[in-house]
Amino acid sequence: MNEGEEPVEEHARLREALGPLALGHLDGAEADRVRAHLDGCADCRADLAEIAPLSARLAALDLEALETPPAPPPDLGRAIRAQVAEERAAREADEADELARARARNRRRGVLRAGLAAAVVVAVAGLGFGVGRTVGPDEATSPWEPLSVRTVPGVQVSDAGLVPHTWGTELRITGEGFTAGETYRAVFRAADGSWSPAGEFVGVGEAEMTCNLQSALLREDAIAVAVTDDDGRRVLFSRL
Template sequence: MSAPQGPAHRALREQLGVYALGGGDPAERAAVRAHLDGCAACRAELAELTPVAARLADVDPDRLDELAAPPPGLGEAVLARIAAESGARTAGRRPQRRGWALAAVAAVAAAAFGVGWLVRPVPPQPPLERVAVQVDDAGITATADVVPHTWGVEVKLSGAGFTAGEVYRVSVREQDGDEVPAGEFLGTGPAELDCNLNSSVLRADAAGFRVVDAGGAVVLSSDF
């Protein structure tokens, strides 16, 4: 049954973005989880937000203010071409031709910016480490890769057979046995799913991860 569409529902729905990013205090996260159990619309919205939130982990904050520059000499080459063509025209050309030339300069400049953006330096991707997965639910198939980051470890999980609409919780196990939350995802039934799960545990301290269903039962696990 869907949750009522009232102020309380709107307030919880507005928290979905924070929830997908792993934010909120324990009480707020518990309230959102309880709401998700009874609201299919919010579960669907969270399923759309979760991959986006995971990709934010790959963003380099130090590069957000960088502006791509056009290739060297492009501006001079364009102006020289325009000057050459203007010199070849007769003095009787109508004035609006200059407007067309200025428009051409603006268009080329915009294109140059786009080219500069496309050829901007792209930082190398961290290495993927394939890890073995132990499946405890016969209906589930899954593979996983681990990505080490300076801020923690990322688990890239792919699979199928997770109950559609059910919330699955993931945790990374430290060497001393402590479990650290790494995010949640919604099952998609027989459809293939790919999700990125992030934890603050550094790769050197991580011993494995596990996935539990809404009832707390382990459906798959991995030992690194």
């Protein structure tokens, strides 16, 4: 070892500079200092000889990276699209599962919505020959007249009432047990004994449903209201 003239720290610094020297990263003055040391230090020359091939390969890699950026494999675009599609499909499947679970949890509510929609459609369709409009000018101030109704076993009404309008009378009922798929008809009875149609709705079984049923018969002329099933059997009745 021929390093007696340099402090240990200085020699360590010079050895650490061998790598930068091999890569050509040292400025001229520092490179000269390291080379001068190499002339008198066999250990450092040996180290430099060891790292030189590696340095050359590193420099070559740097150069390749700079000059010829690696081309993507020809199928990369398709592979990425396929992977994206696969992940999207998996995500959508997860969401579909979640949706199915949510639907199962909310089946009752969903059936109610379906029943409501059917009832509204039927009620509006019923107005075609009944009243011809759905909202009267007195809608905002219409009083609500609670009704006590009698029902057949199996049909349970939790809420029922009348809303008198300038154009007729509206029956609102909330209940369950109307046989799923069966068509029910609401009618008001007038003092002269005639029956006035108030629209139809489709039962949704055990799910609770709310129906708005409208008749052209004015409230002051109505003395009773009834709902009948497909067979004309009375399932709900209230004397007014």
